[in-house]
Amino acid sequence: MADGWKFDVPTTGSKHLPPDPRYMEALTSQGYGFEAAIADLVDNSIDAGAKDVVIHFLRDGDRLISLLVIDDGCGMTEGELDVAMTVGGRRQYRDGALGMFGTGLKSASLSHAAAVTVVSRTRTSRPVGRRWVMERAKAGFQCDIVEPAYAQSLTDRYNGNPILWQGTVIRWDGVKDFPRNGGSEQTERYLSRVINSLSMHLGLQLHRYLAREDFNITIAVEDIATGTVVMDFGVLPMDPFGYPVSGAAEYPRTFKLELPSVGIARLNAHIWPPKSSLPQFRAIGSLQNTQGFYLYRNDRLVQAGGWNNYRQAEQHLALARVAVELPPQASDVFRLTVKKDGVEVSPEFIAAVDHAVDDEGVTFAQYMTVADRTYREARKRAGVERKPVIPPGKGIEPAVREAISEELPYLIGEEPITVQWRNLEGEIFFDIDREGRAILLNQRYRSAILGGRRGGLNDAPMIKSLLYLMLHEVFQRERAGSRERDTLALWQSVLVAAARAEQNRLDERDPE
Template sequence: MTHDWQFDVPTAGSRHLPPDARYMEALSSQGYSFEVAIADLVDNSIDAGAKDVVIHFLRDGDQLVSLLVVDDGKGMDESALDIAMTVGGRRDYAADALGMFGTGLKSASLSHASAVTVVSTTKRTRTAGRRWLMERAVSSFQCDIVDPGYAQTLIDRYDNRRPIEWQGTVVRWDGVKDFPKHGGGGQTDRYLHRTINKLGLHLGLHLHRFLARDNFNITIAVEDVRTGTIYMNFGVEPLDPFGYPVSGHPEYPRALTASVPTVGDVTLKAHVWTAKSNLDEYKAVGSVMDRQGFYFYRHDRLVQAGGWNNFRQPEQHLSLARVAVDLPDRSGDVFRLTVKKAGVNASPEFTSSLEKAIDRWGHSFLDYLATADTVYRDARKRSGTTRRPVLPPGKGLDPAVRETIEDELPIVPYEEPIALRWQKLDNELFFEVDREDRTIILNQHYRAAILGGRRGGLNDAPLIKSLMYMLLHQVFEKEYSGSREKDNLQLWQAILVSAARAELDRVADSD
């Protein structure tokens, strides 16, 4: 029997096929969130030896105009600047560098801005600058040379006023897509409050080991370019995901060793968090299901916060389990970072090694998981209540409320969440239950009165929506309602319609 399958594909020459200029557009569409993009720029500052990094929002009255990331690192000459602005530019990364692929600066910046300008100076060379304009980048690979006079002006702006003194780099974003188009009515202030809070938490978490050092600082500031007024100016605090005051179990943390054939021994530092913690260090990472699992570090930078990487499914009872893993320098195909450095793809070779991982006294990784499970269950028992599992809350409910529900109640795993949304209904109804779509529908007619004139959104009216979820979540656990449940639904309907109409009357009287 003959086989025509070949394991090596024969070739007949080659052809040079350079990327189309539209490659820049694809590069900028990788789904960078705002805070992940900024973190990528701060990584470059750390690689440049920066001790001070300033993230500077510039506004002109109510309008946000630019965002700059400024550092006092070693800076770049023109040659290094050209390499930095080249997509996939080849350069020698230091052994402990956070950069890897040569795309972060460009893809992170152009994901969020229509133009990115980089100006840099060193102790021995004159100031130089380059600019990628997205409009030109997608039609050709022509990178603008920044006028030397302007480049020096931009550097001088941060000279003698932190952080630049003799050397450093400024990355400037213009045409930032996230900035409010119209800043009136307090939109700019609300945007800044929300964005800066989220950015500070992200940087504090993912760079907490650097921020814990005495010689490294990140400052977030807001300045009005017309008046020179500084609206905000504060330092980012480290947020250690293992920073519990007391361990959840006296025998933890423990260092276990997983023997991975391709890369050797990998140390797993297994922690058990304190039960029912309200600390930001515990709650800053997603939901209960998200924050358990592996916390991978590469050169002291947190590159994945939570997740079991196909070793097992997350469960409520393991919400106190966190494992710190410092990735080996030579990871091969066992640990592969995403381009955004926001996750790790671990091969089956690693997950298989976990089942045999032990510490010096013979305690296994599976023993650790069992301990974390027991600590969680015992804490629930001590509280004097055994709460019944519920279907998870979903879209339409504020994320902070969803997180609290998931913290306080066991969640039925692998179930579709219950969504809440506004929709036009008969005015005799305050709500409707859609079992098939697993949705609680609220009557649009009463929305304005409930919001008290405030602008609505996907997650608006958190108080009334939370109450509706708690009132109705059990309805979705059955295929149909019995007579008693139907009577309750009619009762709730009548009372809520009456209350909503009273709210409408109050609004009419105030007008």
């Protein structure tokens, strides 16, 4: 049977099968997050040799209208722009380039905008522009040619001297994520949230570039009605290995992996100092998610944390972070996602990690042991041997549940404690359902606690978190003693008074 099996399949010729225009819709449905999409555009700017990149939100009063990414890179001629706007357009990537697939500009942009316009000029060519409108793209890959006068005006807008200016402007219109008819308050909340998230994402993914003196990313907001720049600040590097003192004196260490397919790879293994308050330790995600491998391709972070099936994340490995430099060429050992937000590794890599050693003969397995021990000993020195608890469940914000899991060990096999709003008799603030494993909050106080805002499953995270911390031990006992009953009565009295005060404030703010 084996001799009769052939890898080559006999054929009688071939035929050209161009993609259906609906392929454009599939291309833009790859799950690009907003921050990842912007980062993909910045990658193109870096490949173009840009020194400055500006991410520019344009608003007209209360309404956000467009988002632009402007760079001072080498720009593109008309022919180069046509290639860049072609789906899968073939172009030669230089050594060290961040681009790979030829789809990022189109798929990232049209995942989040109804139309993307690109205007560019080189030092020796006039401004040229192309525009993809999603509806026209789906109908037949029809790409619009931008009027030369508009292309000139857009480049002039971002430069005081158009004769010397070179670079590229990418403009998104019909941005799906922008708030609709929400007024000034909603727009301000959106900008505050998304700019903070974008700044953190770019600061992390591109921290090695931002640490250089000749590269900057600026995020700005302009009100076009008045011409006023209402926000303008630089993105700071967020180095996931930027601790001042190592958590273990003998680290970092560099371990060598022998990979037959790609040669020697290196693991630069670090141990963070315990209980660090630096933002690059905690702000980039939960400690369960940020331990593990940090994979870089050409100095660009393409995966932040995770063990890639090498092992499971554990609380006691929270201090372990390992930088891995990927080979610049694509390989079967490391398969980068199109969005550059993760890497699939082959079994060859996992097997090699188990045999990795440094120049002194220390093994990677010994590193993992030291990282585990450093975390445990830090807890002991602080006198912290926390008892296992029943885990929190539905009704508590997932981010809060993650924080609790990092701080407290869980009792194995126990049903979690949920927090629910219910119509409770009387004016009590909360009740305890032991059999149902639930903390019940009185629905009559919900509007006051939420300040009149609409509620949801995980609303009121502060009050729910505090109640969980106050009450979780109650569920570990069969019945309450007299001291516990007195404590519960005290909490009821104080919380009811606080809820009434919140209700009075709400009534004064919104009188009928």
